[in-house]
Amino acid sequence: AQSVSQHNHHVILSEAASLELGCNYSxxxxxxxxxxxxxxxxxxxLLLKYFSGDPLVKGIKGFEAxxxxxxxxxxxxxxxxxxxxxxxxxxAVNGLRSGNTGKLIFGQGTTLQVKP
Amino acid sequence: xxxxxxxxxxxVTQMGQxxxxxxxxxxxxxxxxxxxxxxGQKVEFLxxxxxxxxxxxxxxxxxxxxxxxxxxxxxxxxxRSTKLEDSAMYFCASAARGITNNEQFFGPGTRLTVL
Numbered sequence: 001a002q003s004v005s006q007h008n009h010h011v012i013l014s015e016a017a018s019l020e021l022g023c024n025y026s027x028x029x030x031x032x033x034x035x036x037x038x039x040x041x042x043x044x045x046l047l048l049k050y051f052s053g054d055p056l057v058k059g060i061k062g063f064e065a066x067x068x069x070x071x072x073x074x075x076x077x078x079x080x081x082x083x084x085x086x087x088x089x090x091x092a093v094n095g096l097r098s099g100n101t102g103k104l105i106f107g108q109g110t111t112l113q114v115k116p
Numbered sequence: 117x118x119x120x121x122x123x124x125x126x127x128v129t130q131m132g133q134x135x136x137x138x139x140x141x142x143x144x145x146x147x148x149x150x151x152x153x154x155x156g157q158k159v160e161f162l163x164x165x166x167x168x169x170x171x172x173x174x175x176x177x178x179x180x181x182x183x184x185x186x187x188x189x190x191x192x193x194x195x196r197s198t199k200l201e202d203s204a205m206y207f208c209a210s211a212a213r214g215i216t217n218n219e220q221f222f223g224p225g226t227r228l229t230v231l
Contacts (some may be wrong), residue, residue: 032216032217034219042224043207043223043224044159044207046219046221049219051217090159092159094218096215096216100172100215101147101164101166101172101214101215102147102149102164102211102213102214102215102218102220103149103172103174104159104161104209104220105161106151106158106159106160107158108157108158109159
């Protein structure tokens with residue numbers, strides 16, 4: 001069965017600090033990978049996605065993520081966080097196999113708190 | 117920019133009552149999903165829907181749950197007889213593609229509280 005694990009449940013950083021949120025998945029085949037963000041009181045928004053090609057993907061608001069197939073990882077990074085990045089971050093996987101309907105399997109989420 | 121919308125934003129109901137959660141997906145999308153998030157837990161897949169039928173459902177999606185697309189725009193989730201453990205945030209999502217390169221757009225959610 002597919003599963004996604006996010007290592008950090010709650011991260012507190014000061015503004016301008018660098019961010020890396022870990023995400024590992026369990027699935028033996030080809031995957032599509034996503035990071036979603038949920039700002040307080042708002043809905044899930046797509047930060048970035050990996051479908052194929054360059055394993056380093058860039059998303060909105062200065063975020064990027066690197067797909068390392070050998071490690072089954074898709075870690076999210078940002079060189080310098082801002083107070084407005086305070087939110088909950090979700091890693092999600094869609095395992096591509098015959099019969100798959102596109103369902104996303106989510107990690108537990110990481111709450112990021114950025115102190116001004 | 118097109119958005120997925122959901123109504124109501126918050127629904128409070130008594131245990132055993134039926135509830136219908138409504139979603140309006142993005143207009144040219146063909147694939148539809150419901151997810152839920154119990155407070156403090158991860159977002160969980162409930163059901164996917166394509167071509168007017170369920171294409172996949174999770175173990176959570178038992179006989180108490182049903183979905184339909186009654187009029188070509190709305191996409192509804194019905195819980196026939198709510199239980200306390202159905203209290204959660206329910207998210208609708210839609211996508212233009214079903215499997216490969218599937219980017220899902222989420223609605224703002226409906227917070228369901230079962231008393």
